[in-house]
Amino acid sequence: MTTELRVLRDAEFDTWYANLELAFGGVPESPEEVALWRELTGFDRSIGVWDGGETVGTTGAFAFRITVPGGEQVPAAGVTMVSVRPTHRRRGLLRRMMRRQLDDVRAWGEPLAVLTASEPDIYGRFGYGIATHTMSVRIDTARVRLSVPPGTDGVRLRLSKPGEARDACEAVYARRVAARPGMLARQPGWEGLPLLDPADNREGASPLQCVLAEEDGRTVGYARYAVRPDWAAAGANGTVLVRDAEALTPAAYAALWRYLTEIDLTSYVTAHNRPVDDPLLHLVSDVRRCEARVKDSLHVRLVDVGAALAARTYRGAVDVVLDVADDFCPWNAGRWRLTGDQKGASCERTEDAADLALSVRELGSAYLGGVSLAALAGAGRVRELREGALEEAATAFGSDVAPWLPHGF
Numbered sequence: 267m268t269t270e271l272r273v274l275r276d277a278e279f280d281t282w283y284a285n286l287e288l289a290f291g292g293v294p295e296s297p298e299e300v301a302l303w304r305e306l307t308g309f310d311r312s313i314g315v316w317d318g319g320e321t322v323g324t325t326g327a328f329a330f331r332i333t334v335p336g337g338e339q340v341p342a343a344g345v346t347m348v349s350v351r352p353t354h355r356r357r358g359l360l361r362r363m364m365r366r367q368l369d370d371v372r373a374w375g376e377p378l379a380v381l382t383a384s385e386p387d388i389y390g391r392f393g394y395g396i397a398t399h400t401m402s403v404r405i406d407t408a409r410v411r412l413s414v415p416p417g418t419d420g421v422r423l424r425l426s427k428p429g430e431a432r433d434a435c436e437a438v439y440a441r442r443v444a445a446r447p448g449m450l451a452r453q454p455g456w457e458g459l460p461l462l463d464p465a466d467n468r469e470g471a472s473p474l475q476c477v478l479a480e481e482d483g484r485t486v487g488y489a490r491y492a493v494r495p496d497w498a499a500a501g502a503n504g505t506v507l508v509r510d511a512e513a514l515t516p517a518a519y520a521a522l523w524r525y526l527t528e529i530d531l532t533s534y535v536t537a538h539n540r541p542v543d544d545p546l547l548h549l550v551s552d553v554r555r556c557e558a559r560v561k562d563s564l565h566v567r568l569v570d571v572g573a574a575l576a577a578r579t580y581r582g583a584v585d586v587v588l589d590v591a592d593d594f595c596p597w598n599a600g601r602w603r604l605t606g607d608q609k610g611a612s613c614e615r616t617e618d619a620a621d622l623a624l625s626v627r628e629l630g631s632a633y634l635g636g637v638s639l640a641a642l643a644g645a646g647r648v649r650e651l652r653e654g655a656l657e658e659a660a661t662a663f664g665s666d667v668a669p670w671l672p673h674g675f
Contacts, residue, residue: 269322269354271362274312278321279304282314285321289349290384296464303347306455312347313366315359322351323359325367328675331451332380335635335665336579336608337444339451343371343569344675345381364392368569368595377573378566378633382674386562393594395630397566397637398448398669401542404557405535407527411551414524417517421479421486423525428461428476434485435460435476435512439672442512446541447634448564448669459673460490460510470494471507477525479518487513489522493532502531510672511537520549539563541670542636564671566630571598574633575613580606581635584662586655589620590629598626606662621655624648635665 274282283303287294295303307326315323328344345367350359371379383389386396426434436457443449450456463474471494479487489511496503506526513519523546526535540546542560550556568574571590585605592598603616622639628647631637640660642648650656 269357269359270316271313271323271366272316274307274309274314274324274326276309278314279307279309282312282321282324283347285314285351286324286347286349288351296466298464299462302458302462305458307347311343311370313363313370315350315354315363317354320351322354323363324349325363327367327371327379329376329453330380330675331453332378333443333445333447333449333451334578334633335447335581338577338579339443340378340574340577341376342378342380343367343374343376344450345379346675348381360388361392365594368392368567371569372595372597377568377570377577379569380567381565382563382671383565386565389565389567390627391594392567393592393626393630394565394567395627395632395637396562396564397631397634398562398564398671399542399560399636400538400563400670401540401544402538402559402561403536403540403546405527405550406533406555406557407535408533409552409555410527412520412524412527412549413551414520414549415516417515418520418524421481421518421521423521424478424480426476426478428463428474428490431476431478431488432457432461434478435488435490438485438488438512438514441514446667446670447636447665448671450671450673450675468492474509477522479513479522481515481518486515487511487518487522489526491526493529495531502533504529504532504534506532506535508535508537510539516545519545523549539672541668543668564634564669566633568598568626568629568633569595571602571626571629572613572615575602575604575629576606576611578611578633579608580611580662581608581664581666582658582662583607584611584658586621586652586659587616587618588629589623589651590626591624592626595626619651621650621652622648622659623651632663634669635663636669639663
C-alpha cells in the first residue's frame, strides 16, 4: 500500500503520539506529560506518514530561539518526536521525513535545525553534527567537601513550592540564556517543562522540591530537586536528584550546591545534565568522587550556511573561504567566504580559492564553539588548503564557555 506523508491534523494527535510511544518501548506516558506535549506541539510544523489509516512515522519541529556565540538568539527548528513504526523500517520513511522537514525549515527562514538523538549515529547522514556535550555527576557527599567563595554565607536560602516559585526561577533562567551558547530562550508554555513531575515517574523519590537563593531581597538562583530515601545496614543512604540549578552570582551558586550536598539522611547527589565546564567542578574537594561522565547532547544542522555563519560573532578576526560539501541540502554546497570578528560577521558566496574543505556536518559541530575545527581536522574531517587557515578558523569559532543545552525537547 502506498504511504502518504503530510502535515499532522489536530484530530490525529493521539494516534500520532502513540506511534512515538511505541517506537520508544511502548510504555505509555502519563496523561500529564502527553497533555503538555500536545500543548507545545505546533501541528502545522509536525508531519507524519500514514499507511492506510495507521500512523507509521512521525516528526515535528518546535520554533526555538537558540543562543549563539556573541549572545544573539537565532531562530532554530527544534527537531523532535522522530519515530518509524517497527513494521515499516528500511523503506526510506525517515529519509523522506527528514527531506520534507529540512525543505520546510528552509522555507520558514530558519537557518538552523537542532535535535537531541536517542542514538547518536542516526543523523550525521542528514548533515547534523554533535555540537554540545552534557555532563552527569554522582557526588559522594560523605567524601566530598565544597570550598565556597566569599559571600556565600550571606546568601539566604528559602524553600518554595515549585509552582509558586516558577516565575522567580524563570526570571533567573531568562537572564542566564544569553550567557552560554546552546541555551534556548523559553517560549510561552515551555515554563511548564521543568515542573513536569508525574507521580508514576518518581521511582521512589519525593515530589519535586525547590530552593531559592536570595541576595538583598531578590531571587538570584534556584535549584529544583527530589530526594530518594534509602537505608543501608549502617544507616541512611539517600540520594538527592538534582533536576536543574541556576544562579546569577558565584556565591549563590555555591550556596545552592552546598545546600544540596548537605541534605539530611542522604549520601549522594546526582545530576544528569550539567555543562562540561560547570563551576561545580572547581567547588568540590575531590572531583574523582563526583564520577563525572560526558556524552553528546545537542546536534546542529546548518540549513542556510550563509545566514547561520553570519548570525554569530567570532572570538578572533577571521577571513577564510570554506569549501562546503552538503549532499542532502545541495543549496549549501560550494565555496563561502566568512569574514568576521567579535563585533559581527558576513558570509557570502565566492569563486575564490578555498582555504578549508569540510562538510556541513563539521560546520554544525563547530558552530556553537564547543567542538574545535582543529580536533575535527585531526580526525581527517576538515582539510586545510591554505597554511594557517585552520588555526585562524579554529580560534575564531571557539567560545569562552562551553555550549550547553539545559533541557531536552
